[in-house]
Amino acid sequence: MSSGHPSEADESGFLSLTPERARVLLLVAARPATFALSAIVVLALVTLLAADSGLAGASGAIAASWLAVHQVPLVIGKTTLGLLPLLPTALLLGAAGRECYHAVAPNSSRTELGWVVGAALGGPLLLTAVCLAVAEDASAVVALQPPNSLASFGWVLFLHLLAACAGIALRMRRRIFDLVRAPEWAIAGVYGAGRTVLRLLGCAAAVTLVSFLAHWGAVGDTYRSAGNAWxxxxxxxxxxxxxxxxxxGALGVLMGAGANFGAASIGLFGVVGGPVPAVPVIAAVPTGPAAAWWAVLLVIPAAVGALGGVDAARTSGDRRTAPWATLTSAGVATLSLVLLGALAGGELGSFGRVGLELPIFALVSFLWLAGAGYVGLVCARYFIAPVGAVLPGYDYDDDYDADYYDTDADYYYDDSDDYESDGYRYADDDYRDDEYYDDRYYDDDPHDEDDSLYEDEPDEALDGELIDEPPTPTTAPRQAAPDIVDAEVIEPDADLDPHPDARR
Structure with a gap:
């Protein structure tokens, strides 16, 4: 929302709200929630019409679906539904984080950040209050018990605050690293944790796909009970x-922790049978005894952890602090996976609790990532020389010749002393082309000293006289020397110079 230095008036005017800023904040507050609520309304109406149940419970279904998207446990009749799908939640939070990412600039003021975070939380909280009131009224028509208000607001506040902070942190990561003064190994560990989590989720998704193909017959049997196309x-x-x-759940099994489906459980070293929901995605879960070769799958987390250690060796210029980067990566990755595992589980009616064994999952995840990561770090020191990769947002040395530049970001940092600016230079103006751009917040004054135009200026004339060299002695007749020409120095008019302070 701003690209220049925050002024004192802007910091003190927290309650001032211009029309341009109001438009941006309205998009942050309303657009993700509006799209999500529209999709919920369409799905609820189509489901009720396909089931020939009428529209009497449409309002209650819509309100319950909004709360379910935010992982709020519901009680329908006497059935507790705490195991809620993660895909709608991920899509909604991703959209909310993207709105916050585009609503701020890399050097936005605290006032602007406060407005954006407030808008990101205000819209969903307002819709949650409306849905709670609707669910209270619909409980007299449908078998839906009113959800706990404190838990509902808590879940909505937590998830949207997490999305807003993630979007703003990605946009302002260089400024955050500069303010925190985080050491190199901590920054390397955070970036390594992100790569490790993505690799583990990718491996778990591949194993899930293989399990689907291996149990294709069981998946087809669940569709026979569908009845019709709807x-x-x-x-x-x-x-x-x-x-x-x-x-x-597959990731927990790969780590060696196992997953529970009420009385049933599955792990690499044993499977306990029991009733499972008749859903195609659950039908791919193995039900037979554990095969001996399943233990080979432990190579996957070991390989991912070792690769994380190799990354730490390659991106750490200081060999002494590289182990700390490995431990930081393992700790941050484990914390992220445990949080995701907690969101992925819950109560499912008569089946009981479905999800990972979180204490064991946290322990084995850290051991795999830290232990195998250290092995990969040691091996990399013998086979791969540390390249000292320049990490985004970290200034390794004040005497470093090159400016560190992130090709994935919209800006880079210039630490040269001969440029009078805040240090941030923009690589491109893509973020100015989106619908959030407004002249009020982006200072494009061509007469600004920080954005001086490098125009050609008239060269200053030198005082002096033009004197011919003495004639060389030759046999030709001597000619008279030309008169001395006086050179008059003409200084450029200061009033005509458009940028008197632009000279470097």
């Missing part, structure tokens, strides 16, 4: 919505 579509959408939950 039932087929409903089961497919339900399976897609719960697919991230299943992937996280």
């Amino acid at each position: 039932g087929f579509i409903g089961l497919t959408l339900l399976s897609l919505a719960y697919l991230p939950n299943v992937v996280l």
